[in-house]
Amino acid sequence: MSRAYNFCAGPATLPESVLRQARDEMLDWRGTGMSVMEMSHRSKDFVQIADAAEKDLRELAGVSDDYAVLFMQGGASSQFSTIPLNLLGEKSSADYVNTGIWSKKAIAEARRYSTVNVVASSEESGFTTIPDQSSWQTSADAAYLHYTPNETIGGLEYDFVPESPGVPLVADMSSTMLSRPVDVSKFGVIYAGAQKNIGPSGLVVVIIRKDLLGKARKETPTMMNYQVIADNGSMYNTPATYSWYLAGLVFKWLKEQGGVKAMGEINLRKARKLYDFIDTNEFYANPIDPRFRSWMNVPFTLADDALNGDFLKGAGDRGLLNLAGHRSVGGMRASIYNAMPEEGVDALIAYMTEFAKERG
């Protein structure tokens, strides 16, 4: 068996040791005679798996008892409506920062429930930078301030946590969660689709300050009501048990790697290597303001778009997969999440060097 280097933005590569463990435990989880997939979510064994995953996540991300950790379903996109339904309360508006395609999707969904103030936008620059915070038109009357710390498609990442004017700060951390240390206490809500740094798609992890629970609008679907999910230990209905289990294995793996701080150092090194190469080779380009280049998603273009197909084919022949950019932007994109080994980045750079020499 040979494993490719999979640069997909999500579902993304998972740590090989996690997949091996899942394989070894597939038919018989620790002498129970059954797969985790077959267990009742109310069973002692599964509750133990679920509790351990939450405990490890709390430890990794530094989540205090002031916060509830929820393992929900429907991906990060379902949170685009869950957030306003739960947080608007009596307020009629929410503040959003627009830095790319995922911000826009969150904004569009929130507009179904409230007035949305786009307090800052980098659309005019083609989403290549983050607007300076001094220019943000935030309001102390807003129900919350929402932003997207890492725009997965554009490859644009904040290098700071915004100040909110006394309203809860809400962050879509789908593609940056657990990739570097973050001070959770600055946030009202953090949510993240699992399929990048956490586990299989469908699962979405929500970290919510407990005082924000219990404010859902009357018409909020039960399955989207944070209070209901929190009160039921994320088991109001049958949770995504296998994804939860796999997320737990990823958390254990992360702890073995030295946790989020160590991971952040590795991720910075991987990203720097790739950006340095792109910047010094005339055949490749990345349009993002260097200060805000994503550590996780590295988009790049070739000097001649007509060579894109050949580039991708040659990459595929070498086991470097899923490098095509998002269909909305084209070009290339290398997603280098926690589970992408540094050797994968080295192999990509070696191939890019060779391709530029031969075809550039």
Ligand SMILES: Cc1ncc(COP(=O)(O)O)c(C=O)c1O
């Ligand atoms: C930043 C961000 N937000 C939201 C989503 C949507 O996630 P899902 O497909 O789990 O709904 C993605 C998916 O790639 C993302 O990158």
